[in-house]
Amino acid sequence: MSENTTEVIVGAGVLAAAIGFVIYASQVSGFTGTATTYPLEASFRSLEGVSVGTDVRLAGVRVGTVAAVDLNPETYRADTTVSVQQGIEIPDDSAIVISSEGLLGGNFVEIVPGGSPFYFEAGDTITDTQGAVSLVSLLLKFVSGSSE
Template sequence: MAQNTTEVLVGTGVLAVAAGFLIYAAGLTGFAATTPDSYKLNASFRSAEGVGVGTEVRMAGVKVGTVTGLDLNAETFRADTTFTMNQGIEIPDDSAISISSEGLLGGNFVEIIPGGSPFNIDPDGEIEDTQSSVSLVTLLLKFVSGSDE
């Protein structure tokens, strides 16, 4: 009888840990990203190198959202990006968005540079002014070769 009780308790514990991992993975992949306290925005980048689903969206260094979708647009050959923003953070419609790096060895994040317009982007709207990621390897090759291009 004691062995059956132990097996049931261990099995319950394993199922609880597995459920916790599934919830954590869903949060990282953006599967459960649209919540009542967030809204979606879109942007299209020439290159989204270093950005993936789950990448942080920051404003003034503070996390205000998460990338929830990244797809190649077959017509424009640009990276169409979808991200969720925390409710209460309103973005002026003349804002810019760029892919920034945390440093030489750090990862990338998406940064929103707010504009000065009195009008805000509607939920499910698009930020038009985008700046793609800069490849460190390309910059180093330009520096070594002395190219201005």
């Protein structure tokens, strides 16, 4: 009887750990079935380190994800669609930039809010963009002493 009780307790512990892992993974990945979003468009010179699913942040808080990335064959720019959580109003003079989490961290898309009293609507284009800055090219400029 003691052996059977131990097996049930260990089994319950394993099951609880598995459920905890699933809950944690869904929160980290941002998987929620009830959240609705709206799309915004942007065109970047360089989208280095950003792909579909990359976080979109506002004031350091995750407010959406990168939904689509396509190369525009006419302008040679990365046309990007970001999905922003419904209810988050972004002023229509805001900028969108590719930021880095640090030297060893990955890149993410950051929305820098403006001060306009008017807001972007679903499908609008953010024209004030700043692409990714290559850390390698910055280091090469520093080492070579180039002022370009």
